[in-house]
Amino acid sequence: MAIYGKGGIGKSTTVANIAAAYSRAGKKVMVIGCDPKADTTRTLCGRRISTIIDTLKDNKKPELGDLVYEGFNGIKCVESGGPEPGVGCAGRGVIVAMKRLEQLHAFDEQFDVILYDVLGDVVCGGFSVPLREDYADEVFIVSSGEYMSLYAANNITKGINKLKGNLGGIICNRRGTDNEIKIVESFAERIGTQVIGIIERSNLIQRSELDAKTVVEYASDSVEADAYYKLADDIFENENYSIPEPMDNDEFEDFFKSFLD
Template identity: 65%
Template sequence: MVLKKIAIYGKGGIGKSTTVSNMAAAFDGLTFVIGCDPKADTTRTLVGERIPTILDTMRENRNCSLEDIEFDGYNNTHCVESGGPEPGVGCAGRGVIVAMQLLDKLGAFDDDPDVVMYDVLGDVVCGGFSVPLRDEYADEVYIVTSGEYMSLYAANNIAKGIEKLNGKLGGVICNCRNVDREVEIVTEFAQRISSRVIGVVPRSDLVQKSEYQAKTVIESFPESQQADIYRKLICDIMENDDISTPKPMGVEEFEDFFFSYV
């Protein structure tokens, strides 16, 4: 029985993939990691290299098997990447829909992982990116954001999508960019949308150093404080039962909130 099925949403480039891969690497159990971002970079640091995406594999072999698309990663992780179309061609979210349908067909969830994690792009308004919630693949959502304007703006829009789908928000992860009063800003934002900050991840050059090696911080620098932060984050998420439908801000309320800190 799957203990948790969680989807991590956030603005492109905010650190979703880094957060997901390090949480997966830190978790002591069978973890199924599903990259739903067209960049297909979620699982690189778990497997040690980029893996073939589901869409690319299906283009070459319409009758592909689970072994063709699922790869073993660090610390008992199973990894897949949905992939997307060539830039400027087709709908990126369509890849998520096709991928989930194929994973279901091939029985990818039959191994009963302890936790399933989805890394989902959150600043593209497209039906495909709502699949983990709309089709009940994920039970709860966590939003990754910094204290920057566009990151928070995207986070508020994600909250609107979660509310519309009657999804459950487990909390906000503050992935720091060293903005003035950053944790304070993100904490108030979370409160404004009827949620809370479940973890604060400080900016660290260990992230970039480990990614140069195609590894997670957990694998490259296991004794570091940064590694401990990811361990605590996944532990707090696994123990979290405080989930609820968010109450996103309207545009004017969001503007008033953010610019009160400027």
């Protein structure tokens, strides 16, 4: 499963928590962070792990154990990494990482779930690798009901459409704006998909991240953890996929303005 969305919208939080939920359900899970910030697996490992790109700088012939770390409840964790800001193509790190993982037979192990946390307002270059190279069978987009978040989601669907990807739905990560759920549900319907889950804004989720833990680990009996358990189940059992039909920019502007008038 590839999880896309605007930078800062909560992809890493979503990926880490549903990974933790899957592992608690007895599933064998791998998480691959494809963001140069390399923070996807921090709450699963309790710290930032070395990225594949950084490891390759010092070790030209790494073994699989040098690249894959074990996190919460046995989850296998990987960070692709990338160049420093302003130096080189960020997506290049994803390409290098995936090729090296293949060479070392990282995917020979029988995982129940492999999750890719993918940066990008537009699915292009290295960030399209999980789809273009058939590493991911399913795509989900994290978005709030805010203008820029949905604008990015619409752009992402353009890439998914071109790559004939299977979009499983929108994960609404709420920011508390007016008519938020209605806007996201209307957007999903407009592009030919569904809202697969809703995550409410919560200080407890932020508190758990400050302790470098998922809320599933930090407060396993909380309402917030339950929301991630439900989301994980709904994604795993989902059979409703589509090739999305994105709006052009003018259509999107009119769509969003209709909720403000």
